[in-house]
Amino acid sequence: GIQVEQSPPDLILQEGANSTLRCNFSDSVNNLQWFHQNPWGQLINLFYIPSGTKQNGRLSATTVATERYSLLYISSSQTTDSGVYFCAVGGSGGYQKVTFGTGTKLQVIP
């Protein structure tokens, strides 16, 4: 199956700083999603982005499918951005089945 690697595994930011999270995957994908898991365990879908660039407020994501990576940008970080960020990818198997990476744990300190 598809292998998914995320980096860095841990990140500590001062409030207001910017950051870039990376997701590398081992095969072509037709489904790529970014999620944020808050400290209470709730997973929130941030982006569905198998290719191209999307922006939502202070967050943006870019997927370069031909080079098998995706980037999540967080600008002007806030303490509420803390949590774990997951990348999940799916190939041609259908049914939108995805494989999750191991996540980047982000802590934003005031």
Next chain:
Amino acid sequence: DVKVTQSSRYLVKRTGEKVFLECVQDMDHENMFWYRQDPGLGLRLIYFSYDVKMKEKGDIPEGYSVSREKKERFSLILESASTNQTSMYLCASSSIRPTGYTFGSGTRLTVV
């Protein structure tokens, strides 16, 4: 607001019990998924369903079964709970159109 609702937030069961975890979505989604999340192992797919009464095994189906009698409801069944099934269980749904998953808030199951 669209939702995926899991019936229990916390659950404690005894070894050998039959356990039902329920998941209901109100978005008329075709696909539904059950994952478990464990420290150091991430999220792993147990089963998924792409239509009523249809199911497919995920990566770790052993010890679990599922039921989807209605489009909005997807149940995960632990036939005989064991301590190694202590975990956070997460249900998700998605449309057949290319959009993302919506997750429920999770059920933290402890088997004693």
